[in-house]
Amino acid sequence: xxxxxxxxxxxxxxxxxxxxxxxxxxxxxxxxxxxxxxxxxxxxxxxxxxxxxxxxxxxxxxxxxxxxxxxxxxxxxxxxxxxxxxxxxxxxxxxxxxxxxxxxxxxxxxxxxxxxxxxxxxxxxxxxxxxxxxxxxxxxxxxxxxxxxxxxxxxxxxxxxxxxxxxxxxxxxxxxxxxxxxxxxxxxxxxxxxxxxxxxxxxxxxxxxxxxxxxxxxxxxxxxxxxxxxxxxxxxxxxxxxxxxxxxxxxxxxxxxxxxxxxxxxxxxxxxxxxx
Numbered sequence: 001x002x003x004x005x006x007x008x009x010x011x012x013x014x015x016x017x018x019x020x021x022x023x024x025x026x027x028x029x030x031x032x033x034x035x036x037x038x039x040x041x042x043x044x045x046x047x048x049x050x051x052x053x054x055x056x057x058x059x060x061x062x063x064x065x066x067x068x069x070x071x072x073x074x075x076x077x078x079x080x081x082x083x084x085x086x087x088x089x090x091x092x093x094x095x096x097x098x099x100x101x102x103x104x105x106x107x108x109x110x111x112x113x114x115x116x117x118x119x120x121x122x123x124x125x126x127x128x129x130x131x132x133x134x135x136x137x138x139x140x141x142x143x144x145x146x147x148x149x150x151x152x153x154x155x156x157x158x159x160x161x162x163x164x165x166x167x168x169x170x171x172x173x174x175x176x177x178x179x180x181x182x183x184x185x186x187x188x189x190x191x192x193x194x195x196x197x198x199x200x201x202x203x204x205x206x207x208x209x210x211x212x213x214x215x216x217x218x219x220x221x222x223x224x225x226x227x228x229x230x231x232x233x234x235x236x237x238x239x240x241x242x243x244x245x246x247x248x249x250x251x252x253x254x255x256x257x258x259x260x261x262x263x264x265x266x267x268x269x270x271x272x273x274x275x276x
Contacts, residue, residue, distance in 0.1 A: 005072050005123075007031040009055050009112060010082030011048070012039035014180030015130065018225035019079060020048055026229055028077070031068070035082075055082045055108035061115040068116075074123030077232060078116050080109045081130045083148075084185055087211040088193035089200045090143040097193070098144045105148035109155060117168075124167040126232060129156045131174045133247050137254040140270050141190075141210040149174075160239060172240050173228060176247030179218035199276060206271030219244040 006023045010016040011032035020032040024047060032043045033053035043050035053060055068075065083105040086097050109129055113120075120127065134142060135149030153172060160170035190211040194204050224243050231241050242248055253262070267273040 002073060003027065003029050004076040005029045005031070005074070006077040006079065007033070007068070007075055007116065008079040008081055009033045009053065009108075010035075011043060011050075012036060015175070015178060015221055015224065016079075016081045017043075018221040019081065019228065021046070022222070022225040022229045023077070024048065026233075029072070033064075033082070055112055056103050058111060061111055065115040065119070068119055072119070074121075074125065075116055075119035076123050076125050077128065078113065078120060078125065079128040079130070080112055082108060083130065085142065085145040085189065085211075085214070087142055087145065087190040088207055089141060089198065092193055092195070092198050092200065093144060098147070101144040101148050102151065105145070106151045106155065109152065113159065120163075120168050121166045126169045126171060126237070127159065127163070128171045128173060128228070128232065129159075131156065131172050133174045133176050133242065133250040136174065137250040139210060139213070139266055140272055141207045169237055170239070171231070171237055174240065174242045174247055174251075175224060176242070176244035176250065177214050177216055177218040178224050178244045179215065179221050202276055203271035203274075206269075210270055217245050 004027065006028045008016055008020050008023070008030060011020045012034040016032070020030045020043070024030045030048045031051060032048035033051045033055075034040060034043060035052070035054050037052055040050045040052055051064060053064060055061070086093060086101040088097075090098070113127055119125070129152055131152040132145075132149040134146045135151075135153050138146040138150075156170055156172035163170055190207050194207055195201065200207065227243050228241065231238055242251070264273070
């Protein structure tokens with residue numbers, strides 16, 4: 001049998017890098033993408049087929065698809081992992097911040113999958129979309145991020161139905177708290193937005209708390225990656241996979257706790273239970 005192939009976006013660190021490693025260890029030829037040129041050397045040194053890619057660049061996606069078509073017979077697994085968390089009050093970030101969030105977390109999934117469709121069709125492959133339980137239990141100061149992950153859930157459902165005639169499976173993964181650089185990156189994004197002119201300036205510590213919430217008792221990233229690989233290798237793959245601390249409890253809370261009570265808890269947790 002020929003060596004299976006996987007394309008994973010957003011492999012510079014964290015979940016993407018861990019997934020690249022476990023898939024490589026499982027015998028896959030891994031095409032690992034990263035946006036920054038300085039991250040490629042480390043990926044190449046680790047034995048991956050490293051590709052510099054901005055997932056929002058349609059021309060670059062087309063060029064990658066053409067390259068893969070000449071180097072591999074088809075694609076077995078596509079993991080749409082590239083993404084980031086824009087933290088802060090929705091009205092502070094405004095439409096532009098939401099647009100950037102959706103371009104990377106949502107639009108790119110359609111763009112990358114569309115570009116790789118012929119290769120996936122050839123091998124009757126699998127598309128894995130990395131969502132988040134934040135798309136199920138929405139929290140303040142993460143509205144753009146939560147909305148983008150809720151959109152990932154919706155488009156994953158649609159893609160699963162639309163790709164079924166081509167024998168291409170779609171799996172959505174909703175991580176809980178995973179030990180990665182996500183919290184540090186989210187905090188950096190939040191600090192760029194936090195400003196004394198903001199009406200939410202007096203409760204800025206609540207914004208910082210939300211930016212770091214993903215690192216509260218996180219599941220090791222390697223554990224997450226190995227469990228995702230195991231699900232991919234199952235004969236009957238799950239359509240929705242929840243992994244990591246809080247990945248099951250948070251959706252349960254969202255479903256069972258009355259909305260007013262949940263609002264009160266979240267307002268207290270993030271400093272929104274007082275007048276400004």
